[in-house]
Amino acid sequence: MSESIQGLTSAEVAERQRQGKTNAAVTLKTKSIKRIFYDNICTLFNLINVVLFVSLLLVGSYKNLLFIGVVFFNTIIGIIQEIRSKRSVDKLTILTETKAEVLRDGKTVQIPKEELVLDDIIFLSRGNQIPADCVVVDGSCKVNESLLTGESDLIEKAECDEMLSGSFISAGKCCARVARVGADCYAAKINSEAKYIKKNNSRILRSFKFIIKLCTIIIFPIGALLFCSHLFFQHAGLQQSVISTVAALVGMIPGGMILLTSSVLAVSIIRLSRKKVLVNEMYCIETLARVDVICLDKTGTLTADAMHVSDLITINADEAEIKTALSSVHHASEDINVTLQAIADYTNDISPVVCNRFTPFSSETKWSGGEYADGKTYIIGAAEFVFSDKEKYREVFDRISEISDTVRIIALVKSDRPIDGQKLPDDLSPMALVLIKDTMRENVNQTVDYFKKQGVTLKVISGDSVQTVRNIAKETGIEGADRAVDMTEIKTDEQLDEAAEKYNIFGRVTPAQKKKLVLALKAHGHSVAMTGDGVNDVLALKEADCSVAMASGSEAARNVSQLVLVDNDFAAMPEVVAEGRRTINNIERSSSLYLVKTIYSILLALFFTFTAITYPFEPIQLTLIGALTIGFPSFVLALQPNRNIVKGNFTLNIIARALPAAISVFLNVVTVAVLSLTQPISHAEISTIAVYVTALSCLLLVIRLSLPLNALRSTMLVLSTAGLTIAFIFFGKLFNLVFLSPNAIIILCVLSALTLVIFNLMYSIADRFIRKNKNQTIKR
Known part of the structure; x- marks a missing residue:
């Protein structure tokens, strides 16, 4: 480097930073911890649940407040998973960051490329990516601008030549002055064309937005009608009216479905981060x-952005002599481009001959070579530039014409005479044709x-x-x-x-x-x-x-x-696709569990709004059913292996799977409610029977979704069934469950038997519909 080249002083750097002349770029950032907390806490679902919580609190129904615990833990889980995902992403982001070598205060230092300022002096050598538009002030190099133009040819850069950000130094080294920074750089200007809001193409997101919008529209008018019906027409009293209304509305909110999706996607991000x-x-x-x-x-x-020697066509030399000549040329050259690197790899274990004088490669001559201690001159380059007389070297060009593969052909020649400036000797003797091709990943x-x-x-x-x-x-x-x-x-x-x-x-x-x-x-x-x-x-x-x-x-x-x-590594793509399929198929399967509660809650709320019968469920009962037949199973199912091709309409698929269980619950509860008008069954017994048949319908859906069974799914089914059984037998009072009379037991048995038949029949129909829908998607 010339002594006349001086880098910036700290004062000059500070002044440019004050003026905003830095290389700061707008990059994708992960959410801050504060934003993660805000986005998970301040949601419409949480707001609705808080309103319902306060309503129960005001009427003194404290044990029914347990549903808020599920909301609280769901929110905490969502926050934890998103923070874990953020940390995984941040760690990988750090791995992709690069630093620039600059001259400041007369010393060479390394700084993040975002801290470069206008007029900084930077050092660039082979393999470096140019961090900002700059002008060469000392030295020379060859630049690969393929990232900008798509062309892989190397461009030679000398003093006063401009180099654009995003290019790579493929050979040589130089000292350059930063001419443009940040948004003014060539690469940044192209990038700015792409800086518009891209519509998310997620079918899951569209489906959930549709479901959320529908629930939001329905929940408030139905809640108001149900409350008024209980309070003014059924004269149920303020506390019972609030409890019944809250129970209906809690069931309509598929909040866990959103949490499930966010958590499963967050887990996928963590898994993929481990695969780099x-x-x-x-x-x-x-x-x-x-x-x-x-x-x-x-x-x-x-290809791996590298090349290798694929074949060697010998002409007037043996392989040992050819490899020695190639090794000698490589070691004498200061440029290490992809061609020379391929030769270097090919002759890695060959000792070179000492070079006395070397003529480097140039874009004009298309060859390089030198005189060596063994008295020989070795030259490599493109045949059409090395051999000026094609008739004299017809054998070489005939050999080249026989090559059908797409390769880079390098001619190796020798001479007893030295190179005269940029003129090759007349007595060139062909040694070999070196075939070099792209290295496949x-x-x-x-x-x-x-x-x-x-x-x-x-x-x-x-x-x-x-x-x-x-x-x-x-x-x-x-x-x-x-x-x-x-x-x-x-x-x-x-x-x-x-x-x-x-x-x-x-x-x-x-x-x-x-x-x-x-x-x-x-x-x-x-x-x-x-x-x-x-x-x-x-x-x-x-x-x-x-x-x-x-x-x-x-x-x-x-x-x-x-x-x-x-x-x-493009080879990582199958793993990414497989992870996506596991995620989407499992979310589709698990989401139907949440829709069951939403569908039957809406149907039952409408039914009981226009009848003289009190809504049978209480919030604490739905909390029990939701935790053991929806929440716990859905998370187990969502994290299971699944590499099936994603097919069909997501919304139709989850609704079709949810309908058999939702309709079973609706028919069972309506039946027992109507029977109560003619049979001596108390409201407490109606509520207890409703809880039992609802739990049965939901468990049947969990079983069908768990097929084929494995150890984890079987364990999940055993734990869910055992949890419900223990709650029903030992904690009946807590969940407002009562012992049933003989008439009520008979009704429960009949409804349970009918549920087994009706659910499985409807699920088989739904399964055929889903399969048909998926097959039609493939044909289209």
Whole structure:
């Protein structure tokens, strides 16, 4: 570094910070602890429950206040799970942070790239990502701008040349002055185009919002009508009217369903974090589980952004001599680009010959080489640039024409004469052709096979040449690899729309075309996931239903993506999809338990509003049933293994599963209430019978949802049944349960027998409906 280059002083840094000339970027942040507490406590459901709690408190019905305990613990569990999820995400976020090496106060220091200020002097070398737009002030390097443009060719940068943020230094080293920071940087400007509110595509969220909205609309008028009916028409008294009304309304609130979903998704985030997958948006786990098209970038996704020597074609030398020459050229070169790194790996155990003078690679000559201590000159480079007389070296070009694979071909030659400036000797003797190709990511073929078996279409969208992309796709086994489209030939939106559905391999794709391809696929009814790592992928990532970025890619890509693969390993995707399927299928199964209570509570409230019979349930009874037949089982079922493909309409599925139990409860309670008009059955007996048959109906649903049984599910069923039995026998007084008269026992037995028949018949019908709905979804 030139001594004339001076970094900023602390005073100059402070002044620029005061002026806001810092490299601070808007990144995705997790919620603060304060926000987590606020969001979990200040909810509509909690407000309604507090109002009901206060109502019971005012009329002195203290034991019925137990339902608030469930609300309290649900809220605490939600807070704990979200904080655990936040910590897991924060730990992974730290892993993806990088630091910049800068010159300040005459000393070299490392600082977070967000603390860079305008005019900072930064040091960059091979492997560094450029943190802000800057200008080279000393040295030279080769820059990979593929994250910005999609092109993998290296761009040479010398003094006074501009380098854009998001690019990588692939060879050389330099000293640069920061020219633009923060929002003024090139990458930040592209990122800003994607900074709009993206509509959440979660079907679960839409379903729950619909259910919440419906319950909110219904709960207040029904509550008012039921209260007035009991107080003014049935003359039940203020305390009994409040107790009955609160019991009905508590049953209508599916608050646990929301908690269940948040908790299960939080657990999924924690599980994925252990697999080095960073989840930026909770509901994307569901979206990825539903996708039927995944758009892949070639570099960084299918390939490992590295190359290797795939073959060696010897010409006028043996393998030992060739490897020694290659090792000698590699060791003499200061540039370590992907080609030389592949040669270095190939000749790792070969001792080089000492180099006396070396001519580095340049974009003009396309070769590099030097004179060595053994008296030989070794040169490597592109054949068409190394051999000026093609007729003289016809053998070499004939060998090249026989190569059908898509590889980078490097010619190795030797001479007894030295290199004259930028002119090669005339007596070049070909030694070998070195075939270098992209290194495929480990397990990429197994990953591709997994998605093929799951019916997910893979589409490769790359800025590289069509031939390169086609051959990579063939090697990984992607369907449709034989047919590829060059996007430079696509001129109209109509052609693009047709190509999006027709082809799976796309080459020479621009960032704008990537976005249009994603939109076209969505317009054709596909659920689309997009993987990418560059600024050129940002717009497409933002439009995709689920966006996945590599941690080694640009910050812009990570910021707009819902998932970040911290280990940059596409092979992690099947685990993410499997986790999503487990989560969504289990939430669907468990949510139906909560809807049972909501449906029968609404139906019963309407029935008892317009009859002269007192509502049979009390809040404490519903708390018991809810805890042992809904709350506890739902959390056990929601965390079980489940890798089935997500199919069908979520809302229809959970309602269909809930209806048999809800209708059974409604019919049983209405029957016993009507019978009480002709049979000598007290209100306490009606209430007791209602509790028993409701618990039975809910347990039957839990059993059906638990099939096939395993050790954990069997244990859960035993504990739930035992808990209800113990409560009924030993704590009947606490739950306002009474001993039944002979008539009441007969009614209970008849209703229980009918429940077994009616529930199983209705559930079988519902199960067939769900299966039919899911099969129709697959055919569409």
